[in-house]
Amino acid sequence: xxxxxxxxxxxxxxxxxxxxxxxxxxxxDKWQGALSEGAFPIPAAGVFPLTNVTEDKDNYxxxxxxxxxxxxxxxxxxxVKGISISGERKIxxxxxxxxxxxxxxxxxxxxxxxxLPEDVDVNKVxxxxxxxxLTVTIPKAEIAKPRQISIK
Amino acid sequence: xxxxxxxxxxxxxxxxxAAPAEQTKPGMVFTPSVDIxxxxxxLTLLADLPGVTAESLTIDLRENxxxxxxxxxxxxxxxxxxxxxxxxxxxxxxxxxxxSLIDQSQIDAKLTDGVLRLxxxxxxxxxxxxxxxxx
Numbered sequence: 001x002x003x004x005x006x007x008x009x010x011x012x013x014x015x016x017x018x019x020x021x022x023x024x025x026x027x028x029d030k031w032q033g034a035l036s037e038g039a040f041p042i043p044a045a046g047v048f049p050l051t052n053v054t055e056d057k058d059n060y061x062x063x064x065x066x067x068x069x070x071x072x073x074x075x076x077x078x079x080v081k082g083i084s085i086s087g088e089r090k091i092x093x094x095x096x097x098x099x100x101x102x103x104x105x106x107x108x109x110x111x112x113x114x115x116l117p118e119d120v121d122v123n124k125v126x127x128x129x130x131x132x133x134l135t136v137t138i139p140k141a142e143i144a145k146p147r148q149i150s151i152k
Numbered sequence: 153x154x155x156x157x158x159x160x161x162x163x164x165x166x167x168x169x170a171a172p173a174e175q176t177k178p179g180m181v182f183t184p185s186v187d188i189x190x191x192x193x194x195l196t197l198l199a200d201l202p203g204v205t206a207e208s209l210t211i212d213l214r215e216n217x218x219x220x221x222x223x224x225x226x227x228x229x230x231x232x233x234x235x236x237x238x239x240x241x242x243x244x245x246x247x248x249x250x251x252s253l254i255d256q257s258q259i260d261a262k263l264t265d266g267v268l269r270l271x272x273x274x275x276x277x278x279x280x281x282x283x284x285x286x287x
Contacts, residue, residue, distance in 0.1 A: 048161040050239040054232035061232060065202035065239060067266035089161060097191055104185040105200055108161035117235065132202035132266015133227065 048110045049085065049134075057146060060116055060138045067132030068105075078125045078138060085134070086111035118144035169245050180242030184220070188248075192280055195254065195272040201244050202266040203227065211261055211270065218248040220268070253277065 049064040062083055066074070074087040091107040119141040126137040169181040187198040197218075201209065204222035212219040222244040253275045260271040 048163040050163060050165070051236065052228075052234070052238060053236040054228055054234050056229065056232050060235070061228070063227070065266075067200040067202040069265065091187070094189055094196070095191070098189040098196075099191075101188040101190060103187050105187050105198060106161050106164070106185075108159040110161045114236070129265070131205055131263075132200070135227070 047112050049112060051085075051112065051114060053114060053116070055140075058139060060120060060140065062114065062134075062136040062138065064112075064134045065132060066129070066134050069129070069132070071129045074129070074134070076125075076127055076136060078120065078122050078136075080119050080122060080141070082113060082115040083136060083138065084111065084113040085136075120144075166239055168240075168242075180240050181245045182240075182242050183246050184222070184244045186246065192274075194274060195250070197248070197268070197270040197272070199244075199246070199268040199270070200266065201263070201268055203241065204244060204263070204266065204268075206263050209261075209263060209268065211259075211268075213250075213254065213256060213259065213272075216250045216254075218250055218272075220244065220246050220248075 049066055051062060051064045054061045054063075062085075064085060066087075066089070068091070069087060069089050073090070074085065077084045086109075088109045089107050091105060116138070121139040121141050124139045128135050164185070167183040169183050184199045184201050186200075189196055199220060201220075201222045203224040208223040208225070210219075210221040212221070224241055224243055226241050228241075250272070254272045255275045258273040262269045
């Protein structure tokens with residue numbers, strides 16, 4: 001929530017009809033922008049990999065699409081304030097005698113740092129890489145968790 | 153790919169498909185990035201399909217049209233609240249017209265870490281043959 005208010009990130013998603021409306025609006029803006037500026041805006045930070053951050057009561061979830069990257073090629077560092085993901089995507093050379101028709105997949109190094117709104121517990125971070133999707137589960141620090149207050 | 157050692161990956165937003173056909177299910181459809189290359193014997197297609205499993209991927213080849221469809225199940229839990237959303241989750245769809253004749257019985261597909269590797273061998277007639285010129 002903090003991020004959204006501060007930087008006005010695109011909050012696209014199909015979670016509610018309201019969001020869907022916002023998305024439509026955004027798309028209209030995009031077309032309008034394309035007409036006047038001749039370029040599409042790059043989403044959010046514009047740094048690879050594109051990342052989604054969500055939260056529930058206890059954890060932050062950081063997800064990124066990293067197809068074709070092995071877990072040993074990834075370096076994930078979590079501090080109390082945020083997370084940094086870096087690595088290199090390698091696309092092996094396919095022999096000398098090949099003729100490329102299309103080459104859209106990109107190789108190269110990447111590094112991304114994301115600040116989290118609240119402090120986190122660095123000792124219980126869990127990361128998994130499944131079908132090219134990285135999921136990092138970061139528990140919130142005890143002090144940052146919401147607490148139920150009962151009224152006497 | 154000698155320059156890849158130093159190059160940084162540029163961010164590329166997911167490309168939404170304009171309208172492959174009338175959708176029966178709600179949700180967004182994206183075009184996967186692909187590499188396609190050819191040797192004398194076969195055509196190879198590499199596609200980035202993050203989140204697609206072997207069960208949810210359909211590869212269809214008929215009348216020289218290759219169709220890739222990958223369903224992605226939303227991996228967020230219902231009670232999660234968005235903080236920062238930079239990419240959408242949706243299915244993947246892309247069609248290709250194949251020019252050379254493909255041996256349909258020999259097609260091999262492998263999906264590892266969200267990357268599909270599709271090997272399409274050419275039929276014997278389509279493979280180039282060296283013709284000896286007699287003098």
